[in-house]
Amino acid sequence: MTLEKSNIEDLEEIFKLYKQASQFQETKKMVVWPSFSKEMVINEIKEQKQFKIIISNQIACVWAIAFTDPLIWGEKNKDAAIYIHRIATNPNFRGNNLVKEIVEWSKKHAKINKKEYIRMDTVGENLGLINYYKKCGFEFLGLSKLNETNGLPAHYKNATVSLFEIKLT
Incomplete structure (x- = not known):
């Protein structure tokens, strides 16, 4: 297993994983991700903020990061934080605790x-x-009702979000 930056050649697979994640969300009666902007993901790749886990030469999981997230985190955005977004796991690799791998990677990346x-x-x-x-x-941390969502993907409109955090020591 390796964790590395995504590259432009991964674009098709990233969007395939997003689609599979949306289909999974539908089956679980969850809020379903909208179609994300290709330009947004290309920019994340260029800015080295889009990542992947590779297992057996396959992309097992992708996610993006940001260093600011004011529309969701409000006043807490002033804290020095890394924000994880859009974790999408290849269905063949569900159940492998890949989020725990992302957390361990994030701890190092944050430091x-x-x-x-x-x-x-x-x-x-x-x-x-x-x-x-x-x-x-x-x-x-609980639930938070979003007020201003212009600039966020469509599924955030009028949304209540669950907020999570790890404080690094």
Whole structure:
């Protein structure tokens, strides 16, 4: 297993994983991801903020990071944090605790970038997902109703989000 930066050649597979994630969300009666902008993902790749886990020469999982997230985190955005977004796992690799691998990678990446927190959100109050993220080391901070969502993907419109954080020591 390797964790590395995504590259432009991964674009088709990234969008395939997003589509599979959306289909999975539908089966679980969760908030479903919209179609994400290709330009957004290309920019993340260029800015080296899109990552992947490779297992047996296959992309097993992808995610993106940001170092600022004011529309979701409000006042807490002033903290030095890394924000994880859009974790999408290849169905062939579900159940392999890949989020725990992302957390361990994020701890190292956060320290290199002098960040004090690892943060993540998910739309809605999905108790199964909340418990899973807690098992991965996140503290569940509760629910937050988003006020200003212009500039965020469509599934955030009028949304309540579950907020998660790991404070690094």
